[in-house]
Amino acid sequence: MGKMLLIAALASLAAGSAVAQDLKDEYRVSTVLPAPFPWGQAAEKWAELTAERSDGRINLKVYPGTQLVQGDQTREFTALRQGVIDMAVGSTINWSPQVTELNLFSLPFLMPDYAAMDAITQGEVGERIFDIVQQNGVVPLAWAENGFREVTNSKTEIRKPEDMQGLKLRVVGSPIYNDMFTAMGANPTQMSWADAQPALTTGAVDGQENPLTIYTTLNMQDLGQNNITLWGYVADPLIFAVNSQVWDSFSADDQELLRQAAVDAGAFGIEVARKGLTEDDQSLIDEIRSKGVNVVTLTDDEKQAFKDATASVYEDWKQKIGPDLVDAAEEAVANR
Template identity: 30%
Template sequence: MKKFVALTTMGALLAGTALADPVEVKIGYALAENSHYGAGSKKWIEVTEGLVGDRFDFVEFPASALGGEREVIEGLQLGTVEATIVSSGVLSNFVPEVGVFDIPFLFRDFEHARSVLDGPIGQEMLAKFEDQGLIALAWGEQGFRHITNNRAPINAPADLAGLKLRTMENPVHILAFQTLGAAPTPMAWPEVVSALEQGTIDGQENPLSVIVSSKLNEVQKNLTLTGHVYAPNVFFVSQIFWEGLTDEEKEAFRKGAVEGGLAMRAFVDNAEATGAKAMEDAGMAVNTLSVEQKEVIKEALAPAYADYAETFGAELIQQISDAK
């Protein structure tokens, strides 16, 4: 009888384990599902599920449904949110060193930026987030940032004078635009479109992937292809959630995030190839800075560059700049 009871109990436990509800994984991100964020999130889910089956119930919260990016990261630290994809805008509030990647005109092109992020410098930077209760699994991408506004095309630093320009909550970006004479206005993304509609701000700066997916042509007249800053983003999970995973599950989430990052890059490549034409067809006036015009802006940024060298170290900046 004792053996029967023991076997029955064990069977019940095994059945309970097999039938246990999957663990919910909330993934929050700033833009709509049809954006590069959505592409990255869906690939992350697809690959992870392919490796571990139905152990997790992934629920996407696009379009800032869980709040602004800083709020979502704080949710990860508290364990109330399991996962997110976040732009570089708020990351320096948690790991100040990551702000080095936001220095204007640091990266020559996409190949250069991706090589640095995928290499030792980028991977060492991801590891620093663990001290903040965050597990940074992989780099994603938004693209090179460009300026839109309702005042006039941007061709020289003088065109930025007094321009009320929405920036991310990023001290590197803010210093750059202050140095160029603009009036940078840090603002969480959910507030931006309404602020543009109401004229609270004159413009904003973002990659084409964001400009197109957010239909900024509906609230902005001018698009200047400045390519002033490369914008990565990061796939995060909560350290609290992470510590409850098996090694197999951790590896699945990591592989899924890497593939999600590649999906974002593919989306961005397409946006870069087609986005400016799409915005022009939608009625925006589009102009592109020449190499010479960019050099003039870089010269005007000299005081900011001196500050960046002091903050991040001239050696690290040079190491990134020289990377092949």
């Protein structure tokens, strides 16, 4: 009996060693933005919690600036699916060229507030989107947030679509953004963020659209971006995800550890992304105004003019995304 127990104990130790040997020294996590941006903070928190909860067995290293795909944000999902990247905290916008349904979050004025975004991501629609992502070869674990995207420029105050006539605005590399800004009369130009910063500095482009956490961290008022319109036309939820083969290499316990660490890091990231931008805390907006920036908040009637201008884009993309999915999202928003 004693001999059998010894054999069992040795077998257990051998199994444990095999699991340890199967783990990589480092799992590469791709993001677009580093800390101190909320995006980078969420990714770093995932790495921190994973290391802590695995007693250092699982080492995630964050590679910001999409450096693992030479800075091309729209290639990140493909690289993750192919295993060039192990894991990512990725943008629904940047992944939408490969997963059309992710354009849901870029439908103009679908989500009027944070409660609407939560109603989609944290409910049945969010589960359906995760199923779709998984069918595309990537395992999604949790949501984080880059935030609502506001438009800024160096030329003029924007209160109506006519104010955007001829403005050269940097937009992200997803076709729906070209469609939206063209419909509003602007001259959209797609470029990576790495290219956008010098373009804003030199005045090669007049403006851009991004969450205010990015505006403030980069001090965009120093790039001439002294007009901001708060319109919350789209938001950019983020997804913690793992390459499917990498995911399958983990034990069930480690999979659960990674998933829960992502959920907790995502909640942290969302809190950071919304700080100073909620109805009961406008401190970030106040800080921006204190730097001499003209911050415009659209009235309901003013916002409706932009909705009307982009209504045909909304309907066109609803068909591409899938009417059933969009209908479910609209219902979730209405019932929030």
